[in-house]
Amino acid sequence: MIPFLDLKKLNAPYEIAFQEKLSNVLENGWYILGAEVKAFENNFARYCGSKYCIGVGNGFDALVLIFKGYIQLGRLQKGDEVIVPANTYIASILAILEANLVPILIEPRISTFNINPDLIEEKITSKTKAILVVHLYGQLAEMEAVNTIAFANDFLVIEDAAQSHGAISNQQSIIENQKSSVAYSFYPGKNLGALGDGGAVVTNDSELNKVIRSLRNYGSETKYYNDYTGVNSRLDELQAAFLNVKLPQLDSENEKRRIISRRYLAEIKNEKILLPEWDFSNNHVFHLFVIRTENRVELQEYLYQNGIQTVIHYPVPPHKQKALSDFNKLCFPITEKIHDTVLSLPISPVLTADEVTFIIAILNKY
Numbered sequence: 626m627i628p629f630l631d632l633k634k635l636n637a638p639y640e641i642a643f644q645e646k647l648s649n650v651l652e653n654g655w656y657i658l659g660a661e662v663k664a665f666e667n668n669f670a671r672y673c674g675s676k677y678c679i680g681v682g683n684g685f686d687a688l689v690l691i692f693k694g695y696i697q698l699g700r701l702q703k704g705d706e707v708i709v710p711a712n713t714y715i716a717s718i719l720a721i722l723e724a725n726l727v728p729i730l731i732e733p734r735i736s737t738f739n740i741n742p743d744l745i746e747e748k749i750t751s752k753t754k755a756i757l758v759v760h761l762y763g764q765l766a767e768m769e770a771v772n773t774i775a776f777a778n779d780f781l782v783i784e785d786a787a788q789s790h791g792a793i794s795n796q797q798s799i800i801e802n803q804k805s806s807v808a809y810s811f812y813p814g815k816n817l818g819a820l821g822d823g824g825a826v827v828t829n830d831s832e833l834n835k836v837i838r839s840l841r842n843y844g845s846e847t848k849y850y851n852d853y854t855g856v857n858s859r860l861d862e863l864q865a866a867f868l869n870v871k872l873p874q875l876d877s878e879n880e881k882r883r884i885i886s887r888r889y890l891a892e893i894k895n896e897k898i899l900l901p902e903w904d905f906s907n908n909h910v911f912h913l914f915v916i917r918t919e920n921r922v923e924l925q926e927y928l929y930q931n932g933i934q935t936v937i938h939y940p941v942p943p944h945k946q947k948a949l950s951d952f953n954k955l956c957f958p959i960t961e962k963i964h965d966t967v968l969s970l971p972i973s974p975v976l977t978a979d980e981v982t983f984i985i986a987i988l989n990k991y
């Protein structure tokens with residue numbers, strides 16, 4: 626069986642370095658917000674071409690802390706509306722709700738699965754204050770168009786980059802302006818994955834940096850003196866140490882994903898399979914390689930019978946989830962079509978060329 630994602634194989638080359646890091650942390654005897662977290666924050670900020678990085682507990686918290694940070698700074702208020710693509714992973718929407726803000730869902734483009742900037746303006750009300758962009762499946766959204774609308778309306782732009790570590794456009798970091806802030810997740814299956822939970826906020830905004838740095842640690846800058854009603858959401862010292870080992874390989878792992886994707890796009894030839902759109906630039910890091918097909922149940926079963934594991938990202942759109950019952954009456958035909966037809970092929974950096982050849986051959990025989 627070709628597994629969808631073999632994390633054991635993916636992390637195996639780092640094993641000795643991981644063990645060395647563990648020994649160092651044991652030797653130091655410092656387990657929370659130590660030298661490894663500090664080093665990772667510096668390394669990742671530099672990698673992103675940004676001024677600040679704040680390590681936090683996970684990707685969801687990174688988003689929530691951005692929103693709560695803006696609320697503390699008076700740039701957002703309870704009840705403000707945040708525009709967000711309807712087909713995102715539900716965490717983006719739950720983060721908006723967790724911060725007592727109101728998610729306004731909009732349809733994506735079916736060709737890229739990303740936010741359709743042409744549909745933003747019709748959703749703007751007097752309460753709209755921010756746009757949460759999601760670089761879904763690893764492909765950058767149309768940031769120029771989004772930033773233009775945001776600038777004209779004085780909106781904040783928040784980027785959910787949980788699936789897009791290292792995606793760059795025009796040789797530039799995805800952080801385009803002082804107003805934006807970016808949330809990352811280091812969940813093990815992400816392009817930069819820890820051996821447990823982890824997350825980060827990346828920004829050029831010094832005020833936001835300061836407030837989130839405090840909020841993640843009970844709202845305290847000086848121990849036992851609390852400025853805000855913060856939370857406990859710190860990037861773990863050991864996870865930061867493991868991420869410091871893996872970060873230097875991120876670009877080459879992303880390039881391996883692109884090499885596989887180029888082959889899928891060139892060699893999969895089957896009328897029943899719709900391939901994703903990509904301009905062959907480094908704006909895509911292929912966290913997932915997502916095809917569409919009318920009879921997904923049948924295709925997934927066929928692939929499984931032939932020894933290929935696939936996954937659906939995601940089977941149910943957020944607005945149809947039981948957890949979001951207030952949204953269940955809403956209708957998003959493009960989003961619903963995406964959720965009914967998508968299927969993710971294996972795309973990990975440790976997939977072999979022979980495995981890719983096999984997957985393509987089986988798909989072309991379908």
Ligand SMILES: *Cc1c(COP(=O)(O)O)cnc(C)c1O
Binds near residue numbers: 683716717812822823
């Ligand atoms: C994974 C993911 C998150 C949440 O990250 P966690 O670290 O699991 O909390 C948020 N948004 C998107 C798009 C994701 O893929």
